[in-house]
Amino acid sequence: AGDGLGRARVEQSEGCRERPRRLDPANTLLPRMLAENARLRERRRDEASLAARAAKDPGNLDLHMEWLAALNDIGNHGKFDTVLKHVVQMPDLPHEEFIVSLGVLQRAGRVDQVVELLELREKVDDTQPELHYNLAALYAFQDRPDDALRELRRAVAIAGDAVRELAAEDGRFYPIHENAAFLEIIGRPWTGIRDGRPPAFVPLRQESKATGPP
Numbered sequence: 001a002g003d004g005l006g007r008a009r010v011e012q013s014e015g016c017r018e019r020p021r022r023l024d025p026a027n028t029l030l031p032r033m034l035a036e037n038a039r040l041r042e043r044r045r046d047e048a049s050l051a052a053r054a055a056k057d058p059g060n061l062d063l064h065m066e067w068l069a070a071l072n073d074i075g076n077h078g079k080f081d082t083v084l085k086h087v088v089q090m091p092d093l094p095h096e097e098f099i100v101s102l103g104v105l106q107r108a109g110r111v112d113q114v115v116e117l118l119e120l121r122e123k124v125d126d127t128q129p130e131l132h133y134n135l136a137a138l139y140a141f142q143d144r145p146d147d148a149l150r151e152l153r154r155a156v157a158i159a160g161d162a163v164r165e166l167a168a169e170d171g172r173f174y175p176i177h178e179n180a181a182f183l184e185i186i187g188r189p190w191t192g193i194r195d196g197r198p199p200a201f202v203p204l205r206q207e208s209k210a211t212g213p214p
Helices: 002-023 029-056 061-074 077-088 095-101 103-107 111-124 129-141 145-159 161-167 171-176 180-186
Strands: none
Touching (some): 077 095, 077 111, 095 103, 103 111, 111 129, 129 161, 129 171, 145 171, 145 180
C-alpha cells in the first residue's frame, strides 16, 4: 500500500509539472523554466549533503569550497557569508582561492563584508601586499584615514612602487587624496577619479621591493 501511495504522489507531481506544457505547448520558456527548477532542486539536495559532510570535517578546504558554490547557486546568502568567514580563516587557503572567494561579494558591491573578510584573512596571512593595499583603499573609501594610512604603509613595505603607482590612480582613495601623509607615502600626485561604486578588490599589477619614502 505504501509503495502504491508513493507512486501515486510521484505521478501526481509529474502531472503538475507537465500540465503547463500541455496547456501551452508553443511556449518555449516552459522547458527552460522546468529545467532550471529541476537544477535548483538538485543543488538544494547537494547543499544539504555538503553541509552534513562539512559539519563532520570542518578543516576540509575543498569540501567547504564546494559548499560555497552550492550556497551561491541556490541564493542562500546568509549561510554563504557564514561559511565564507570560516573558509578565509583556514591556514591552507591559497591566496588565489581567497581572491576568487571574494568575487560574489565584490560583484554585489558589499564593501563592508569584503573589509571584514580582508581583516580576518590578514590575521592568518599578513605577508600578502594585496590584502594590506585593498584594506587601505577600502578604509579610505569608508573615511577611516588612520587605518588606511597604516595599511598602505604595510603594503608599500612589501611591494614598494607597485603599490604607490596603483594608489595614485585608485579612486577609492578620494576621501584622503589631499592628505599630506597619503601624498608622502605614494610620492606623487593623486590622479584618480572619484567612484561612487568602487571595486572591492584590485590586484597589484606587479610586485617590487620598496624604494623611496615608507
